[in-house]
Amino acid sequence: xxxxxxxxxxxxxxxxxxxxxxxxxxxxxxxxxxxxxxxxxxxxxxxxxxxxxxxxxxxxxxxxxxxxxxxxxxxxxxxxxxxxxxxxxxxxxxxxxxxxxxxxxxxxxxxxxxxxxxxxxxxxxxxxxxxxxxxxxxxxxxxxxxxxxxxxxxxxxxxxxxxxxxxxxxxxxxxxxxxxxxxxxxxxxxxxxxxxxxxxxxxxxxxxxxxxxxxxxxxxxxxxxxxxxxxxxxxxxxxxxxxxxxxxxxxxxxxxxxxxxxxxx
Amino acid sequence: xxxxxxxxxxxxxxxxxxxxxxxxxxxxxxxxxxxxxxxxxxxxxxxxxxxxxxxxxxxxxxxxxxxxxxxxxxxxxxxxxxxxxxxxxxxxxxxxxxxxxxxxxxxxxxxxxxxxxxxxxxxxxxxxxxxxxxxxxxxxxxxxxxxxxxxxxxxxxxxxxxxxxxxxxxxxxxxxxxxxxxxxxxxxxxxxxxxxxxxxxxxxxxxxxxxxxxxxxxxxxxxxxxxxxxxxxxxxxxxxxxxxxxxxxxxxxxxxxxxxxxxxxxxxxxxxxxxxxxxxxxxxxxxxxxxxxxxxxxxxxxxxxxxxxxxxxxxxxxxxxxxxxxxxxxxxxxxxxxxxxxxxxxxxxxxxxxxxxxxxxxxxxxx
Amino acid sequence: xxxxxxxxxxxxxxxxxxxxxxxxxxxxxxxxxxxxxxxxxxxxxxxxxxxxxxxxxxxxxxxxxxxxxxxxxxxxxxxxxxxxxxxxxxxxxxxxxxxxxxxxxxxxxxxxxxxxxxxxxxxxxxxxxxxxxxxxxxxxxxxxxxxxxxxxxxxxxxxxxxxxxxxxxxxxxxxxxxxxxxxxxxxxxxxx
Numbered sequence: 001x002x003x004x005x006x007x008x009x010x011x012x013x014x015x016x017x018x019x020x021x022x023x024x025x026x027x028x029x030x031x032x033x034x035x036x037x038x039x040x041x042x043x044x045x046x047x048x049x050x051x052x053x054x055x056x057x058x059x060x061x062x063x064x065x066x067x068x069x070x071x072x073x074x075x076x077x078x079x080x081x082x083x084x085x086x087x088x089x090x091x092x093x094x095x096x097x098x099x100x101x102x103x104x105x106x107x108x109x110x111x112x113x114x115x116x117x118x119x120x121x122x123x124x125x126x127x128x129x130x131x132x133x134x135x136x137x138x139x140x141x142x143x144x145x146x147x148x149x150x151x152x153x154x155x156x157x158x159x160x161x162x163x164x165x166x167x168x169x170x171x172x173x174x175x176x177x178x179x180x181x182x183x184x185x186x187x188x189x190x191x192x193x194x195x196x197x198x199x200x201x202x203x204x205x206x207x208x209x210x211x212x213x214x215x216x217x218x219x220x221x222x223x224x225x226x227x228x229x230x231x232x233x234x235x236x237x238x239x240x241x242x243x244x245x246x247x248x249x250x251x252x253x254x255x256x257x258x259x260x261x262x263x264x265x
Numbered sequence: 266x267x268x269x270x271x272x273x274x275x276x277x278x279x280x281x282x283x284x285x286x287x288x289x290x291x292x293x294x295x296x297x298x299x300x301x302x303x304x305x306x307x308x309x310x311x312x313x314x315x316x317x318x319x320x321x322x323x324x325x326x327x328x329x330x331x332x333x334x335x336x337x338x339x340x341x342x343x344x345x346x347x348x349x350x351x352x353x354x355x356x357x358x359x360x361x362x363x364x365x366x367x368x369x370x371x372x373x374x375x376x377x378x379x380x381x382x383x384x385x386x387x388x389x390x391x392x393x394x395x396x397x398x399x400x401x402x403x404x405x406x407x408x409x410x411x412x413x414x415x416x417x418x419x420x421x422x423x424x425x426x427x428x429x430x431x432x433x434x435x436x437x438x439x440x441x442x443x444x445x446x447x448x449x450x451x452x453x454x455x456x457x458x459x460x461x462x463x464x465x466x467x468x469x470x471x472x473x474x475x476x477x478x479x480x481x482x483x484x485x486x487x488x489x490x491x492x493x494x495x496x497x498x499x500x501x502x503x504x505x506x507x508x509x510x511x512x513x514x515x516x517x518x519x520x521x522x523x524x525x526x527x528x529x530x531x532x533x534x535x536x537x538x539x540x541x542x543x544x545x546x547x548x549x550x551x552x553x554x555x556x557x558x559x560x561x562x563x564x565x566x567x568x569x570x571x572x573x574x575x576x577x578x579x580x581x582x583x584x585x586x587x588x589x590x591x592x593x594x595x596x597x598x599x600x601x602x603x604x605x606x607x608x609x610x611x612x613x614x615x616x617x618x619x620x621x622x623x624x625x626x627x628x629x630x631x632x
Numbered sequence: 633x634x635x636x637x638x639x640x641x642x643x644x645x646x647x648x649x650x651x652x653x654x655x656x657x658x659x660x661x662x663x664x665x666x667x668x669x670x671x672x673x674x675x676x677x678x679x680x681x682x683x684x685x686x687x688x689x690x691x692x693x694x695x696x697x698x699x700x701x702x703x704x705x706x707x708x709x710x711x712x713x714x715x716x717x718x719x720x721x722x723x724x725x726x727x728x729x730x731x732x733x734x735x736x737x738x739x740x741x742x743x744x745x746x747x748x749x750x751x752x753x754x755x756x757x758x759x760x761x762x763x764x765x766x767x768x769x770x771x772x773x774x775x776x777x778x779x780x781x782x783x784x785x786x787x788x789x790x791x792x793x794x795x796x797x798x799x800x801x802x803x804x805x806x807x808x809x810x811x812x813x814x815x816x817x818x819x820x821x822x823x824x
Contacts, residue, residue, distance in 0.1 A: 069469070
């Protein structure tokens with residue numbers, strides 16, 4: 001005689017409501033899939049779908065609008081913070097975020113991000129830093145590490161030729177218009193959990209009426225880096241963090257509460 | 266500041282009149298960056314928009330300004346942007362994106378001399394840029410050219426209506442004279458009715474998400490999108506051509522000119538008629554779509570056409586295309602901020618008359 | 633009828649203001665008018681000018697190659713604009729600042745110590761309003777009462793002292809250039 005054990009299975013992983021049921025075009029090991037999922041989870045948990053207007057930028061993540069089931073406007077390369085400013089100024093009740101890569105935000109769009117930050121625009125910026133131009137074939141980005149080989153720095157980035165990696169989130173954190181600035185990564189599950197908390201905090205701050213909230217996320221580009229996916233993840237946690245240390249750089253709204261994670265609730 | 270709603274004319278500077286016309290047309294948001302000779306437009310908006318509870322941002326650059334406009338327009342707002350020539354060059358990028366994403370907006374260019382930093386004096390040297398391009402890709406933007414401040418006021422309202430009717434940016438092409446001069450304006454303004462757009466981003470609340478984009482990576486998709494745009498441009502070309510004529514009934518020589526050049530031409534044809542030359546004006550109001558068909562219909566009964574521009578000769582190319590060699594076309598232009606004088610224009614008209622009578626007798630000899 | 637006047641002088645002499653007053657007076661009379669300034673990066677001190685055209689029919693170019701009247705408030709503007717005057721055109725010359733004689737002999741010259749009279753009216757900066765008075769004394773472009781109304785409306789009811797000073801300056805200008813027959817040219821016939 002056998003006794004069936006009571007059914008203790010529970011669903012611990014499912015597709016968030018606001019993530020579309022569509023195969024991703026991202027390369028194996030690319031971090032965008034994980035970050036899209038975090039954004040979709042948060043928008044779903046925080047019930048932001050009906051009020052969100054996303055601003056897509058140029059780069060691999062331009063297709064974010066194919067995977068996040070929300071209203072989206074596509075902006076020219078680097079201009080997402082200006083586009084988001086326009087949305088914000090005529091839609092005070094909308095939840096507005098940009099999703100930008102490092103070439104978009106830290107090179108061609110430097111003026112737009114700095115001045116949106118200086119104005120304290122009430123938007124959230126999701127800044128995905130993988131240190132390379134992925135979409136165009138793996139060229140050097142403003143955030144490329146010293147010594148890193150890319151198709152446009154074949155001998156490795158040399159400071160005397162191509163300058164230094166730009167810690168733009170630290171720079172932005174200096175501005176009083178920036179209410180929250182943090183850097184996370186997607187290199188391992190615990191890092192992903194901490195990054196999600198940073199994004200939640202950034203979203204909460206926008207909803208609480210704060211200024212710009214920005215979360216830089218160290219991500220991967222195994223194809224551009226010439227690595228396997230596991231190697232790329234390890235590279236982020238061992239190497240990239242030395243140039244771009246993780247943590248919260250500034251939180252100017254410490255008195256404003258953070259919403260509860262669904263698992264904590 | 267309150268604006269009288271009586272019918273008594275008030276003296277208004279062009280830049281300020283266009284700004285107020287936009288406000289009265291229901292402009293929800295203005296984004297700009299200071300540049301001469303249109304700074305008063307930005308200053309007027311800086312004062313008026315906040316007092317009306319509407320959006321005003323002085324951007325970090327013209328790139329910032331027009332991309333803010335892109336974002337605001339994506340939500341269905343009625344948006345105005347203004348600049349002058351060098352700033353318009355910076356805005357060219359977003360013009361292409363907005364045409365591709367089919368976003369309505371009104372953009373005012375108060376032209377100054379170029380190329381490069383050029384001068385701050387009036388010019389019409391951005392005709393090519395306005396009508397043939399600005400940004401990359403197969404697209405067109407309706408271009409309206411006021412020739413008086415009262416007309417500029419009217420065209421601003423018309424531009425908003427056209428932008429929303431066709432989901433396209435629309436450009437008002439003015440110049441330093443139209444921006445800086447004061448003329449009487451009857452302060453009766455027009456607000457185009459607001460039609461429900463059905464494409465604007467408001468948050469996907471109880472409906473499927475909307476995406477406003479210009480990227481279509483599959484060639485088949487992009488070609489289909491381009492065909493849709495071209496079909497729209499064909500409709501605009503068919504329906505929206507505007508021009509005005511003066512003294513065309515018996516004219517033998519006609520000046521084709523727009524904006525400030527048409528004002529110079531008006532003085533010139535009066536003088537020419539006093540000197541016995543039957544002169545008239547054909548004044549395009551839409552530079553794109555260009556009134557080619559109407560000009561072509563008029564041309565065969567003219568002895569000559571004289572094109573006058575504050576440029577080295579840009580619109581003259583469209584005039585020549587329109588008349589297809591059937592009528593001799595003469596050109597007079599000044600550049601760099603110089604404005605042609607009526608005397609210069611009369612001299613060219615007289616030369617055109619003399620040359621065409623010589624040509625007529627040459628033809629007779631050859632026969 | 634169409635009458636083009638060029639006001640020239642230093643920035644800060646109020647010539648754009650005087651042109652504005654003339655243009656506003658024309659609007660009060662229901663006339664066609666255009667006011668076109670020179671504009672430049674120099675906000676104060678440089679030579680500035682404006683052209684005011686008043687007409688009874690739609691106006692052509694706001695920038696003219698011939699002026700019916702020139703108001704020259706400083707030496708550079710005399711040098712620059714004298715040549716644009718039509719034959720029998722009127723030249724109002726600020727005798728307080730301009731020592732040079734005009735070269736033209738086919739024009740009507742009225743030398744008025746505008747700066748001195750402005751001081752008499754209470755403010756050096758009213759120099760252009762004095763000149764406007766002299767202009768209107770010689771050319772009935774608009775009526776003096778329209779100018780007075782325009783001054784009151786532009787300067788505004790909130791600044792009665794300033795309006796009074798402007799009106800005084802205008803009257804001094806009017807009186808300084810009494811019509812000198814037989815040179816008077818009624819505007820209606822000045823240009824055909």
